[in-house]
Amino acid sequence: MSLAMTSSVALTGLIGNLVEVEVDISDGLPGYVLLGLPDAALNESKDRVRAALINSGETWPNKKVTVSLSPAWLPKSGSGFDLPIAIALLMAQGLIPKDEATPTIYLGELSLDGQVRSIRGVLPSVLAAKNNGFARALVPFKNYAEAKCVFGINVIAINSLDDALRYLRTGEIPNSPEELERDETDYFLDLCDVAGQLGARKALEIAAIGGHHLLLIGPPGTGKTMLAERIPSILPPLDEESILEVTAIHSIAGTLLDRALLSKLPPFVSPHHTTTAPAMIGGGAHAIRPGATSLAHKGVLFIDEAPECARGVLDSLRQPLESGNLTISRAVGSVTYPARFMLVLAANPCPCGRFSGRGRSCTCTQVAIRRYLQRLSGPLLDRIDIRVFVDSPSRAEMASDQLGESSATVRNRVILARKIADQRFADCNWKLNSQIPPSELRKRFRAEKQGMNFLHTELDNERLSARGFHKVLRISWSIADSHGHQIPNRDDVEAAFRLREGMELMA
Ligand SMILES: Nc1ncnc2c1ncn2[C@@H]1O[C@H](COP(=O)(O)OP(=O)(O)OP(=O)(O)O)[C@@H](O)[C@H]1O
Ligand SMILES: [Mg+2]
Ligand SMILES: [Zn+2]
The missing domain is CATH 3.40.50.300 (P-loop containing nucleotide triphosphate hydrolases)
Structure with a gap:
């Protein structure tokens, strides 16, 4: 029996959960079982991984292969587990060294010819890896830039399974894309x-x-x-x-x-x-x-x-x-x-x-x-x-x-x-004026007396609803802030009223 394990990440929303990919190769009828709530795309990984391995000149074990993704209860989706499965398969056969010395996260989809394809969600995945103490991440070449947004983890960009294997065997670092300059001038429309x-x-x-x-x-x-x-x-x-x-x-x-x-x-x-x-x-x-x-x-x-x-x-x-x-x-x-x-x-x-x-x-x-x-x-x-x-x-x-x-x-x-x-x-x-709750508008965040009087008159004249009343107050705080007034004065409140009632058409 031979066993190996690699790590990857499954996302639930923005939250990255660590997934352990275990591969067991044992004697028995040749076959492949994937455990751990995989979705359809993930279930198809077997054929991709097999073709990618063979086309990269590696061997596919003609034995019973069991792949388990744990925690088992966590639903896992997508094709990003191809790479960690392939790596674990080779580790289990003793064809590449295990990575215990440098905890590593693997992300990437394999194409049939052994290329590594980009996947979604690399940034939050690498972030989760870093927060869980991983020192290294192997990511698809095309996702390198977003992975590099995370500081404090060594990101290796790989174009193909070959790249990854050579790196893991010899330490030869594949070429990374050029470091992207942060674009500071992104205001296109003025x-x-x-x-x-x-x-x-x-x-x-x-x-x-x-x-x-x-x-x-x-x-x-x-x-x-x-x-x-x-x-x-x-x-x-x-x-x-x-x-x-x-x-x-x-x-x-x-x-x-x-x-x-x-x-x-x-x-x-x-x-x-x-x-x-x-x-x-x-x-x-x-x-x-x-x-x-x-x-x-x-x-x-x-x-x-x-x-x-x-x-x-x-x-x-x-x-x-x-x-x-x-x-x-x-x-x-x-x-x-x-x-x-x-x-x-x-x-x-x-x-x-x-x-x-x-x-x-x-x-x-x-x-x-x-x-x-x-x-x-x-x-x-x-x-x-x-x-x-x-x-x-x-x-x-x-x-x-x-x-x-x-x-x-x-x-x-x-x-x-x-x-x-x-x-x-x-x-x-x-943090924002639009978020002041109604109760606070009545207690701490009132306008100056004259401004409040103006609003009460508009209420009396039925030109303002109770709901509108609060909205006008919130807007008048924003207007006061724009003028540097401590508290909205009557002019601020009137200006707010005009902004709110911008059009007479609205019932
Ligand atoms: N105030 C303006 N200043 C300069 N150009 C304007 C102005 N208003 C309209 N234009 C010209 O008219 C074009 C259409 O404007 P825009 O798409 O913003 O109109 P719109 O009000 O959204 O119209 P619609 O109701 O059809 O969506 C703009 O690309 C611009 O060339
Ligand atoms: Mg328009
Ligand atoms: Zn009309």
């Missing part, structure tokens, strides 16, 4: 591209300061999408911890190519309005993948043409908006992904889209307009703090060769204002 739209710009800035969710309403072609796409460029850059977290989520989703690696730019995700609920919140039959809400974690989730979205899709946003994370349960188990994002919705003001503040050319009836926007109503709209009407820029604004304020200028103001809020909330368990 707010200075947008002509006019002073009101909307201000709203964006306040929303960025307080983390308020935002609704942009306006006729087609007025710059709603342009504005929304530029929000990440005015948000404070991600801190180191967030960078790793965001990169890890994108690693699992397989969307790392869409993002500069270790980008400090908050993500911007814009699912199409025909998207389905699983694509929005995550899911999948075998492995549970993060959806748009998690990909937008720490950034912006932008839904264009929001009234065209299926009702269930918008409603699926409620859980993440409430809790900042998302738990998805499937037959294979349940997984929680973080999902704390700034929601930005865009909508045309009416079915024909031409309704505008200047009131020209729209042919829709009042009822049709109301009904159109009511598709958004309900629990979701409840969470939107700021509504802005984005009208066409004027002729003068479009003709002017003066560029608007740049994102960097606005971003600096946002960072300053957030610092003030940070100090205020030092002893609280939230």
